[in-house]
Amino acid sequence: MRIRPLIVDVLIAVALTTVAVLLGEESAAQGWPELDSLGYGLVALVNVPVVARSKAPLTVLIVVHLAWIAYVTAGYWPVVCTFGPMLILYTVASLRPLRVSLACAGLMAAVWIYAGAISAHAVMASVVGQAVGFSLVILRFGYVARRSAELARQLKREQDERARREVAEERGRIARELHDVVAHHMSVISVQAGLATFVFGSDPATARTALGTIAGTSGEALEELRRMLRVLRAEDGGHDGEEPAAPMPGLARLDEMVERVRAGGVPVELRVTGTPRPLAPGVELCAYRVVQEALTNVLKHAHGAAAEVELAYRGGHIEVSVTDDGKGVIPARVRTGSGHGLLGMRERAKLYGGTISIGPLSEGGFAVRLTLPTSARAAARGDDATE
Template structure:
């Protein structure tokens, strides 16, 4: 069973208030009031000690404190000696509860203040009324400001947590795309080559050895990319070899290696490059590389025998890569003409990459030849790519 315990800070504050009230009560005789007796000390405790539970039940504590304060004042004791408990109670209600409840508690404190002045014939009522208006109103205002500040802090904290969750989700999506692109492509090549090696192992040993060599090279490249990804995901102080730069991300310069690897898998692939070759931003090159990689992976899966053309065109302000699978005889293609929304991690990854770098991608039938084409257009001008997106990811 849960025990109703006061917060430690509130308990210490209540004890401190009680001590201060007792010390101030020693001045009662000097103020022309009766000295504290057993009843006076008991009322001091009843006014101040409930403050230990002020954050748990602020309105109930405020009402109890003010009721005890009325008894303390009516008994003729010096009101000021026991005023800190009611003040703190009003502030707490204003800082934790809606305006209606806090306003009622504020009015209650002001009324009791005026009541204490009426009981003392030596009091100046204009001064008492002014104090009854100013002090409760000031406490109420401070409490309302604290409540609004706490509400704003909670909202900011919630927004930060939501932003953190969104960033984690985006990072997971990025990692998933990278893993899919790396693993799917290399495993497709390995699967095709292993099948070829098994088929010709006895009848054509040289071809089998070439397939095994391709498998070895592909697996080594896959391991290299996986290690690079892990280095990027680890914290800087956890990386192996502090100060040693990571291996470069794949770029357009490695398209020829990819095409050769796919060609070794039995797909007649041709690479065509046009325009003035030039280095591009690393993020743009990686985006184009991954799209070509995914398209060729689909060629290996869905149309391994169809002639395929990979074309890279450098424009003035953009770069275009396309993977065209045009087989008039069969009409088979690497990408289906219609892709159901939300399916296919590879297709989603292509579109997300293109969107990230301000590019456009089209996937569908290629002309009237019966094949299919994946075409990516990426801007290369500085204004087209945001600096924060142009980092090696």
Template sequence: MRTLLPGRVGLAADALLAVALTSVAVLLGQEASSQGWTALDACGYALVALVNLPLALRSRAPVAVCAFVHGVWFCYVTAGYWPVVNTFGPMLAIYTVASLRPARQSIPWAAVMAGIWIYAGVVSHSDSLPSVVGQALVFPAVLWRFGTTARRAAELAGRLREEQAERARREVAEERGRIARELHDVVAHHLSVIAVQAGLAGFVFDSDRDTARTALATISGTSTEALDELRRMLQVLRAGDEDSAPATPMPGLARLGEMIERVRSGGVRVDLRITGPVRPLTPGIDLCAYRVVQEALTNVLKHAPGASASVDLRYTARQVEVIVADDGQGVLSDKVRPGGGHGLIGMRERAKLYGGRVDIGPRSAGGFAVRLTLPTSPQAVGEGDDTPE
């Protein structure tokens, strides 16, 4: 357990409290003779100081201070001085032990305080011994209860801080994962197109200048678009508040045609089919669908050269479904396992974030297929596809 207050601040506060209790005890001791008790002498004042001043170290060594305070208090009572004068120090010592140590350590000391309290009533021949016994049972119990409550509150606060720190670490990890997926999607797709076009341009540079120029133009346009997307990502990361927005819009299914044209320019024939009424989607779902299609076509471009692909986009009442398939005769499925690869993991993570799912695997007729299903309403989460095959 931690001290009641941290570091030097806690020690200074405890020292001031000890001095204050000592001053109160000294002032109260001056009334001892008027209450029929022996007036404090030099020994009495010394015992008062020894009971209260050690409380300055109560947060550093609560059990040791409590033991010392109760030992001196016992001597004070045995010497025949007014017991009430020195009750505040032992009370604070019991509260401190209960607030900083477990019950197995604090309960015995509460019992010790009760015993000394009763002992004080017996040796002083009090006429109201039942009242003294009642006080001896109630006061330590109440102080112990207050201290235990403070200790539990401190433990709960500590656990809360730990949970908040853990949540912050998870959020940082999730944000890093999101950024990594975005970078992978942007860089992998555009660089794959650039690599294919660069190879084509180099191959036909001397024999077919027109094809080489077209390939170089594709490289220029693709690299420009990649830079725009990276610039948009950097603007989002640098944004200091929610009002800051990137200058360029996030890509979505409305730009699916542009992406498909880039893939076609890389030598992959891609057919696009849209079923159902096209309607706007929320930005997150729109970007998720776009990125999954982008990753799937990038894999076709990298791992199944010469294959043809199809993109089926289906809008239903509560879902949007995208199926990207190729006829690469197992070329892609041999190189990219459904459970591995950063791109495939990113697909699943994106879909999971929005309550959807991704099914990835080889087709029975040959080739490879990626099927994404995303709910477009909260009621659709967890439901199957409501469009017949």
């Protein structure tokens, strides 16, 4: 259970006052006048105000030192009332800038020296040494406490900022995955649903084929969404007994994607050159998603255009390109590469150390060309060797 700061300060004030009163009873044995009602009142005035030290440290310090000066001037034993001023000096040093703390330390040292100066039996060299030494030590402790608190707050801010960045990055990653999964499959479903509606009465066979494509595409979309959710749950800790996540889509499934787009009414040709080989899952997913987004844009925005997908395996990298013949009309934000999906392509390529070019062709049409390194060494030195 956490105790409130005010309660802590009240307990400290009570403890300081009690110690000062008990010490004051030893005044006569030390050769000083016994405490009377005025003395006890001044003792309370020196120690009780520390209750408000956290809220108004400078005000409390001035009140405490004025009461201490009055106590010393009245001729009582100065040592009795040293604890309150030392505590409030520490509080000021831990909460206020160094220049303010130095001035307050100078005030305490001056009162200490004043008490020695009006005492008949004081050794001034010892008094001055104590005044300066105690003031500097307390000042140092307070300064260290303040710096520690500042560093702790700075660390907390940095941790919060890092957590916010990680959350934003995770949201961006999820958004990209959702866009890639949903946009592509929904585009195919939309085209096929329109076709089925158009020919439902006149060409039942074509309508049935379109409905079959819708069923297959929607099932695949649901499976990819389930896979993504399983991955997210696993990253959050997951639950025991859950079935393992399905493998992420890769280049081996380009044929399925091309067939699905063909079913959507876009003539697509797939050409693979070089010797296919296993690649890192992230690299395959990146290339797959770029092709998926490019074909989705053709399907949505370039009606009547034919597309070509080329995958080339090189020595240290792969090259992927998706081009169309420009018979359709692509919106300006897609032509310039400013759409959300195309921004996602750029982010994916950057994440895996690749390069991507997106834009219209001089002879007409639109092209997306991606180059991805297939090894850490190739990514580091920009290996572009070919087989």
